[in-house]
Amino acid sequence: MKKLAPVFFICLxxxxxxxxxxxxxxxxxxxxxxxxxxxxxSMARFAITGNTLYIVSKKSLxxxxxSDGASPVKTESKNMEIGIETIFPYQNHLFIGAxxxxxxxxxxxxxxxVLLTKYxxxxxxxxxxxxxxxxxxxxxxxxxxxxxxxxxxxxxxDISKPSEPVLVNSQVMDSPYGLGVxxxxxxxxxxxxxxxxxxxxxxKLPFGKQYFKDLPSYDVIVRNNQLxxxxxxxLFQYQFDDQNNMELLSKxxxx
Amino acid sequence: MSSCVLSDSEPFNGNDFDGTAYRPIxxxxxxxxxxxxxxxxxxxxxxxxxxxxxxxFINDRGRGVHIIDNKDPKKPVNLSFISILSNxxxxxxxxxxxxxxxxxxxxxxxxxxxxxxxIKRITNAIPVSYFPPYQNIFFECxxxxxxxxxxxxxxxxxxQPNCFR
Numbered sequence: 385m386k387k388l389a390p391v392f393f394i395c396l397x398x399x400x401x402x403x404x405x406x407x408x409x410x411x412x413x414x415x416x417x418x419x420x421x422x423x424x425x426s427m428a429r430f431a432i433t434g435n436t437l438y439i440v441s442k443k444s445l446x447x448x449x450x451s452d453g454a455s456p457v458k459t460e461s462k463n464m465e466i467g468i469e470t471i472f473p474y475q476n477h478l479f480i481g482a483x484x485x486x487x488x489x490x491x492x493x494x495x496x497x498v499l500l501t502k503y504x505x506x507x508x509x510x511x512x513x514x515x516x517x518x519x520x521x522x523x524x525x526x527x528x529x530x531x532x533x534x535x536x537x538x539x540x541x542d543i544s545k546p547s548e549p550v551l552v553n554s555q556v557m558d559s560p561y562g563l564g565v566x567x568x569x570x571x572x573x574x575x576x577x578x579x580x581x582x583x584x585x586x587x588k589l590p591f592g593k594q595y596f597k598d599l600p601s602y603d604v605i606v607r608n609n610q611l612x613x614x615x616x617x618x619l620f621q622y623q624f625d626d627q628n629n630m631e632l633l634s635k636x637x638x639x
Numbered sequence: 640m641s642s643c644v645l646s647d648s649e650p651f652n653g654n655d656f657d658g659t660a661y662r663p664i665x666x667x668x669x670x671x672x673x674x675x676x677x678x679x680x681x682x683x684x685x686x687x688x689x690x691x692x693x694x695x696f697i698n699d700r701g702r703g704v705h706i707i708d709n710k711d712p713k714k715p716v717n718l719s720f721i722s723i724l725s726n727x728x729x730x731x732x733x734x735x736x737x738x739x740x741x742x743x744x745x746x747x748x749x750x751x752x753x754x755x756x757x758i759k760r761i762t763n764a765i766p767v768s769y770f771p772p773y774q775n776i777f778f779e780c781x782x783x784x785x786x787x788x789x790x791x792x793x794x795x796x797x798x799q800p801n802c803f804r
Contacts, residue, residue, distance in 0.1 A: 432732050455759060619697055633712045
């Protein structure tokens with residue numbers, strides 16, 4: 385556990401920042417979470433922060449300076465172990481999801497990210513989002529992703545005591561893909577099974593508020609109280625509020 | 640790390656061959672690098688999404704990028720489609736859209752999003768590994784001489800293939 389300590393100190397520090405941001409202005413919290421000018425979903429392999437484009441291949445982190453947007457210049461290429469899947473910039477850090485864990489890079493110097501640690505978890509196929517003192521991890525149990533007969537799950541890990549990460553909650557999911565988090569709401573794309581909205585007013589105990597079983601979902605972007613969701617039926621946009629009211633704004637169907 | 644390994648006996652690595660495996664689908668370099676811009680088309684297999692300014696970019700898995708004017712989320716307007724084989728990822732900033740095309744990184748000028756223009760191709764920007772994006776499966780070993788692997792199809796085989804990861 386000793387070697388994990390730095391991760392949790394960082395998470396704790398980030399958590400503090402997030403709480404401060406949330407405390408100031410709920411409306412602006414979505415944009416404050418991510419330093420990206422644009423915004424991708426949690427499944428992304430591409431991410432832009434400032435003048436830097438990050439790309440994770442299956443086995444490396446590629447860094448490009450895009451000060452001249454028309455002509456990206458490679459500044460760094462970091463070899464990683466095979467199995468890299470997603471990248472999620474968060475303040476001065478990059479959270480890189482792999483199928484056996486999560487890498488955390490410090491990107492205070494955006495063009496030369498420094499690996500801080502790798503937090504290993506069981507083999508699975510999905511991303512992680514962090515808010516406050518808790519990390520939300522979905523583990524998809526497709527036979528192609530996770531050996532054995534363990535079910536898919538949403539795990540909540542308390543990272544408030546950096547040296548002692550504690551799994552505080554684990555509940556069965558159907559087939560989770562992308563994740564999104566915003567204040568007291570957690571959104572889980574459940575693939576062909578639908579789209580799940582969970583309440584995290586008590587952050588260590590997400591509970592299901594709504595499960596749209598007729599809305600297959602793969603990736604989600606949460607932005608300014610709006611959801612942009614893609615899935616087998618197309619692209620759906622919703623407006624939501626703190627009372628979990630959902631209003632369908634529009635859809636672009638798959639034809 | 641896992642890689643292409645020869646296995647001459649069953650069970651291998653604790654996994655029995657159950658008759659299913661993955662087979663690489665190849666494209667020639669010419670097929671792969673052909674990029675074209677068309678009028679808006681319907682979504683067929685939407686994947687990842689990216690928002691930048693008032694625009695929404697929707698990846699159609701393995702096929703390309705839909706560009707949507709999303710200024711009014713109640714009335715998104717489909718503006719154009721960029722056909723790019725083996726495209727799964729996108730990001731955009733200002734007038735520039737970045738997209739993968741197998742191992743290449745493409746840059747588009749989207750100052751007129753109805754007519755995006757390919758202005759740069761950076762070859763071999765994204766290292767690939769020649770095996771399927773899955774674990775604990777058997778697959779036919781990829782042969783670089785046959786072209787670039789653009790995807791993997793699940794097939795039924797009588798004989799256990801030589802690669803496993």
